Amino acid sequence: MPLSTIHHTPTPTVADQVFDELQKHILTLELPPSTKISETEVANKMGVSRQPVREAFKRLAKLGFLEIRPQSGTKISLISEESVLRARFIRIALEVHTCQAACDRLTPDGIKQLRDLIELQRAAVSANDRVTFHKLDDEFHQKICVLADVGYVWDLIRDSKAHMDRIRMLSLNETSQRFALEEHIEIVDAIAAQDTEIVAQVVKKHLSRILTLIEEIKATNHSWFTDGQP
Structure with a gap:
C-alpha cells in the first residue's frame, strides 16, 4: 500500500521555551547561584500559565540547576x-x-x-x-x-x-x-x-x-x- 511521507517539523512547546529561557539565564549567571525563583513570578513575567513553568522547573532540577524545596522555596543551585x-x-x-x-x-x-x-x-x-x-x-x-x-x-x-x-x-x-x-x-x-x-x-x-x-x-x-x- 503506497503511503505518502509526512514531513513533521517539531515545534517547541511552551514548557520547552520556558526551559530554554531559564537555562540561558542560569548558564550566563544572570540568575546566579542561590537566587530565589518562583513559578508565579516566572509565569507572570513570561506571560504563560504556571503549568509549563512547573514542567521547566522539574527539568532544570533534574539536570541539577534548581533546588525545589516546598517548605523553603526554589532557588538556583550552587555550582x-x-x-x-x-x-x-x-x-x-x-x-x-x-x-x-x-x-x-x-x-x-x-x-x-x-x-x-x-x-x-x-x-x-x-x-x-x-x-x-x-x-x-x-x-x-x-x-x-x-x-x-x-x-x-x-x-x-x-x-x-x-x-x-x-x-x-x-x-x-x-x-x-x-x-x-x-x-x-x-x-x-x-x-x-x-x-x-x-x-x-x-x-x-x-x-x-x-x-x-x-x-x-x-x-x-x-x-x-x-x-x-x-
Missing part, C-alpha cells in the same frame, strides 16, 4: 564542582574522537569555514565581547561535529557541558579568551594537517584548562560552589 569535572570527562571523550574523525573528513571548504569562525572570534577578543565570544566558541565546536558528519554528537556535548558553562562565563576575561582562541587555531591546524595525535593532545589541553579555572574562581566566588552534586 557543583563534581558535576563540572564529570562534564569535562564526557566532553573530552566525545570531542577527541570527533576532531580525529574531522581529520579524515573535512574538506578544504570545511577548514575555511572553521578559520572564518576563528576570525570572528578574534574580533570578539579584540572588543573584549565575552558574550559574543562564548557564542562563537560553541559555534566552533558544533561546526566541527557537523563538518565531521557527526552532528548528533553536539546534542550530547551540549547537554553534558552545561555545568561547565557557568565556570566559562565567570572566567571569560580577555586573557582566557585569547588562550581559547589560540587553542582553537591549534585544533584547526591539526585537523588541516590530518594529525590525529596532535589534535587529541590539543583538545585535551583545551578542555582541561577548566581545572585551573575552578580553583581561581572558587577563591573569589566560594559561596557559589559546592563540592558535591547539586
Whole structure:
C-alpha cells in the first residue's frame, strides 16, 4: 500500500521555551547561584500559565540547576564542582574522537569555514565581547561535529557541558579568551594537517584548562560552589 511521507517539523512547546529561557539565564549567571525563583513570578513575567513553568522547573532540577524545596522555596543551585569535572570527562571523550574523525573528513571548504569562525572570534577578543565570544566558541565546536558528519554528537556535548558553562562565563576575561582562541587555531591546524595525535593532545589541553579555572574562581566566588552534586 503506497503511503505518502509526512514531513513533521517539531515545534517547541511552551514548557520547552520556558526551559530554554531559564537555562540561558542560569548558564550566563544572570540568575546566579542561590537566587530565589518562583513559578508565579516566572509565569507572570513570561506571560504563560504556571503549568509549563512547573514542567521547566522539574527539568532544570533534574539536570541539577534548581533546588525545589516546598517548605523553603526554589532557588538556583550552587555550582557543583563534581558535576563540572564529570562534564569535562564526557566532553573530552566525545570531542577527541570527533576532531580525529574531522581529520579524515573535512574538506578544504570545511577548514575555511572553521578559520572564518576563528576570525570572528578574534574580533570578539579584540572588543573584549565575552558574550559574543562564548557564542562563537560553541559555534566552533558544533561546526566541527557537523563538518565531521557527526552532528548528533553536539546534542550530547551540549547537554553534558552545561555545568561547565557557568565556570566559562565567570572566567571569560580577555586573557582566557585569547588562550581559547589560540587553542582553537591549534585544533584547526591539526585537523588541516590530518594529525590525529596532535589534535587529541590539543583538545585535551583545551578542555582541561577548566581545572585551573575552578580553583581561581572558587577563591573569589566560594559561596557559589559546592563540592558535591547539586
